[in-house]
Every structure is written in structure tokens, then in C-alpha cells.
Amino acid sequence: MVFYFFLSYKNQSTMKHTFFIDLDNTIYFTKPNEAQLMNGIYSLLDKLDLGIAEEEKELAKKEMLRTPFQKVAKKYRFKPEATEQAIAYLSNRSVTAPLIPSEDYHYIKNLKGRKFIVTAGFPKQQNSKVAMLGIAEDFEEVFVVDAGSSNKKEAFLYLIEKYKLSKEEILIIGDDADSEIKFGLELGIETFLLDPENLHPNAESTYKGIDLSNLPSAAGE
Structure with a gap:
């Protein structure tokens, strides 16, 4: 169509x-720059117990390319302790590649x-x-x-x-x-x-x- x-x-x-x-x-646009923007947080989320199914985690990752992390974590009901660790990481993270x-x-x-x-x-x-x-x-x-x-x-x-x-x-x-x-x-x-x-x-x-x-x-x- x-x-x-x-x-x-x-x-x-x-x-x-x-x-x-x-x-x-x-x-x-975030998609062409996904590696620079998201590899670190994706790796962290894979290590954390988010309290959700793998399929939901992958959907959440895709939404993070367009939506602030806090909104995604709330929508998918990440465990509070996992959300806190991810926010701590993101709060201190800088993008260092062009x-x-x-x-x-x-x-x-x-x-x-x-x-x-x-x-x-x-x-x-x-x-x-x-x-x-x-x-x-x-x-x-x-x-x-x-x-x-x-x-x-x-x-x-x-x-x-x-x-x-x-x-x-x-x-x-x-x-x-x-x-x-x-x-x-x-x-x-x-x-x-x-x-x-x-x-x-x-x-x-x-x-x-x-x-x-x-x-x-x-x-x-």
C-alpha cells in the first residue's frame, strides 16, 4: 500500500x-544510529531480570528507539529494581561516536x-x-x-x-x-x-x- x-x-x-x-x-533518526545509541542499554537489559517475557523485552527495545526509557519501562512493567539500575546507567551515559x-x-x-x-x-x-x-x-x-x-x-x-x-x-x-x-x-x-x-x-x-x-x-x- x-x-x-x-x-x-x-x-x-x-x-x-x-x-x-x-x-x-x-x-x-534513531534507527540508522542504533548501534551508537542502544548497544549499551540493550546489553544491560539482557543481563537484568525485567520480570517480563522475552518477546515483550524485544518489543520494549524497539519502542525505546522512539520513546523515553521511563515511559517504556512503565508500559511494560519492568521490575522496579531493574528500572532503577537502567536509569542509573542511562543517567551517566554519553554518546561518544558520531x-x-x-x-x-x-x-x-x-x-x-x-x-x-x-x-x-x-x-x-x-x-x-x-x-x-x-x-x-x-x-x-x-x-x-x-x-x-x-x-x-x-x-x-x-x-x-x-x-x-x-x-x-x-x-x-x-x-x-x-x-x-x-x-x-x-x-x-x-x-x-x-x-x-x-x-x-x-x-x-x-x-x-x-x-x-x-x-x-x-x-x-
Whole structure:
């Protein structure tokens, strides 16, 4: 089956001057970088007693490529002691091998305005990803949300207050319909859902695309 996926305009956008941009599976894709990102945690999980069947463990590993570890551990009901050991490992882990940005990253890099990475995960690990991608200088700030105690909605509100930003001039860009896209819409902020595999066909978003080629239009550029 072939999916035709077009950018959708719900209203005429004003020009955007501020961009809140997700990291994982937006600026770069986790699957082509799986070895650098996941080998260590996969090995640890294989050694731990998670209290779940092998088939569930393999499903959990796949979800970890798209979803913060804490959410996966909760969904699959990892044993608390195993979850604690994995979190301790991830909290102190850095990515030390180069990562490859997406082929569409130039659309993000060339946006005219203030750009912020807003990503969920462990600060040391997420910041090391940015360093290994070689993109730190493209952004005003990298804001890491602790997925165990907060969410991106709170992060957006914090950044809006800190930098005295106007919601009308913000565009939120990401791949997670249930996180940055959902929270952006709840705050009355326009969103661009990147969905190359059509994982969220019925998701609400101001704009949608299988790639970022229409991002400049969504930004009003």
C-alpha cells in the first residue's frame, strides 16, 4: 500500500520567528544510529531480570528507539529494581561516536529565527547526542525534559516565560503526536508533525509531512 501524505494547512500561518524542535527522530533518526545509541542499554537489559517475557523485552527495545526509557519501562512493567539500575546507567551515559543528522536537517538549520531543541530524556545523554551531531551552534538552547517527572508542555511554558516569547510566532516541530504536537496544540501553538512512516494518520496537527520539505512554507518563509 502506498501512502500519499501532504502538508495540510488548517489556516494561513503568520511568519514564525521561534522554533521548538524535537531531537530524536526529527533532527536525526534513531534507527540508522542504533548501534551508537542502544548497544549499551540493550546489553544491560539482557543481563537484568525485567520480570517480563522475552518477546515483550524485544518489543520494549524497539519502542525505546522512539520513546523515553521511563515511559517504556512503565508500559511494560519492568521490575522496579531493574528500572532503577537502567536509569542509573542511562543517567551517566554519553554518546561518544558520531551521529548522522537527517537528510532534511538543512530545512531546520536554514529556518530564520530563534531555534530551541526541546527533547525528553537524560541530560548528559541528550546533550552528548547534540555534540555528536555537530549541531550545537545552530540552537540558542538545548532544553532536556526529565520524562520521569515532567513533560514538554511544562518545558514550552518555561521557555515562553524565560524568553518572553509570543505563542503566535512559535512553530513546534516533532514526530511525537502524543507529546510535543499534542501539548503544542493545547497551548494554542502551531505544530508541524513529521511522520515519514504514517504512524499517526489521524493525529491532529496544524501541519503534517512525510518529510521537512514544506517546513519553510509552514514557517511562513
